[in-house]
Amino acid sequence: MSERPVWWQAVEAAVGAPLAVDAVGGGEAVIDVAAERLLATVSALRQAWPALHLTAITGLSIGGEVVLLYHLLLDGGLTLRVRCPGAPPNAPSLAPSWPAVNWYEREAHDLLGVAFKGHPNLAPLLVARDWTGGPPLLPVEGER
Numbered sequence: 001m002s003e004r005p006v007w008w009q010a011v012e013a014a015v016g017a018p019l020a021v022d023a024v025g026g027g028e029a030v031i032d033v034a035a036e037r038l039l040a041t042v043s044a045l046r047q048a049w050p051a052l053h054l055t056a057i058t059g060l061s062i063g064g065e066v067v068l069l070y071h072l073l074l075d076g077g078l079t080l081r082v083r084c085p086g087a088p089p090n091a092p093s094l095a096p097s098w099p100a101v102n103w104y105e106r107e108a109h110d111l112l113g114v115a116f117k118g119h120p121n122l123a124p125l126l127v128a129r130d131w132t133g134g135p136p137l138l139p140v141e142g143e144r
Helices: 008-015 035-048 099-112
Strands: 021-023 029-032 053-062 065-073 078-084 090-092 115-117
Touching: 008 035, 035 065, 035 078, 035 090, 053 099, 065 099, 078 090, 099 115
Parallel strands: 029 078, 090 115
Antiparallel strands: 021 029, 053 065, 065 078
8 A cells, every 4th residue: 555544553552563564456455463462453443533433243264274354444444464373263242342242243243253252241142043054155074
């Protein structure tokens, strides 16, 4: 990106390191945030912009690792890219401090198996309560 967006310093301070920002079409910026820095990063953004809006959490499985994308409505758009380590993949929950995130995290839990640490209720949202298969969007063992 040629010039730094207004949120840059707040995120850089929360992440604790210089940002590497990928620019995509329409002014969207994508930054990598370590799972352990997600709460601090989102807290800094929400403090600086109280009307910050999360439009979606999407995710994908890449090489056996789950990557979550937190899509935020800020300037031209900001996406936080978070790699979720572990088996099952895990990330801190934003729901206790940002209730609007609740269903987004439940959806990612259902479809990708992400265990959100600190989430108040990861009850199934999209899959049947008696579902015995693995997360539908993860490759089946042996197909990775």
